[in-house]
Amino acid sequence: MRPTWVLLRKDLLLERRAPESVPAMVLFSITTFVLFHFGLGRDEVEGSLAAGVLLVTILFAAILGINRLFVSEQAEGGFDAVLLAPIDRTALFLSKAMALFLFLTLVELVAVPAFAILLLGPSPWDALGGLVVVLALVNGALALVGALVSALAIRTRSRDLIVPMIGLPLLVPALIAASRSCAPLLAEGGASWPAAKWLAVLALYDLVFGLLAYAVFDFLLED
Template identity: 90%
Template sequence: MRPTMVLLRKDLLLERRAPESVPAMMLFSIVTFVLFHFGLGRDEVDGSLAAGVLLVTILFAAILGINRLFISEHAEGGFDGVLMAPIDRTALFLAKATALFLFLTLVELVAVPAFAILLLGPSPWGALPGLLVTLALLNAALSLVGALVSALAIQTRSRDLIVPIVGLPLLVPALIGAARACAPLLADGGASWPAAKWLLMLGLYDLVFGLLAYAVFDFLLED
């Protein structure tokens, strides 16, 4: 875990000294909610529509972060450094996935309140614990798949196209599960906790894709 923590610290320091990904993701989320606010012609949304607006916005904001996840390694020879270092190469994957998870969490600390102010009528705070658990599971899915797809795309000339083309189909099951879990929470007078089956589905997705990404990342780095 020590190489993972060193690589993670490097990514967090780079983002702190020259913020790029997190501000862009935050701005994209807020602007998208403003567009939905005026584009839908409604002051309030709830239920499935609210869940769809929130989660799709988070998904596309995550794409911005995924596209930039391996920029420093690609531009400054970081891949060669990891290949030559006497460490487990999957430490780079774990560091990138963790960094993306933290970036998404920071974005949601701003995006979720903005969404509640701009588009939600009833107060969502009673269902906040269930919403936080669902978003954490979705963030894990976005981070694991995003780190793998970003490593694949960074070696190509069309990385800005490869990430959505490859990543979005892989993330469809996670998005469906998160939307089904969030819809009752965001409904007027809805549930205070998501259905267990959707949380289990998200957890299983995270486990399967996490193990798959961990297994193939070493070979992907070699190529």
């Protein structure tokens, strides 16, 4: 795991010294919530509508980060360095997935309170624990699939088109499960914890796609 931590530290230092992904994702999220606030013509949303607004905003904010995930490796020869170094090449995949997970978490620390202020009718704090668990599992799905799709798309000239074309269909099962999990939490007088079956679906999705991405990334990097 040492190469993974080294590569992750490099990505975090780059983002700290020259912030690009996180500020853009935060700005996109808040702007989207403002547009929903005025576009829907209502001050409060709840239940399935609230879950849809929150998750769709997080999804498209994540696309911004996914598109830039491997830009530094492409521009500065990072792929060649990993291929030549005596390390497990999947360390690059793990570091990118972890970096994207952390970026999404930072974005949500700002975006979720903004969502609650601008759009949410019922208070989300009673169901905060369940919402944190759901968002953590969603972030895992976005990070694992996003890292794989970004590595596939970065060497093409249509990177900005390839990422949503491949990534969005793959993420549909996770988003459906996340929406079903969040809807009761964001409803007036709703549950304080999501249904166990939908949490299980999200966890199983993360496990299956994590193993699949880990298995194919080495061959993808060589090609």
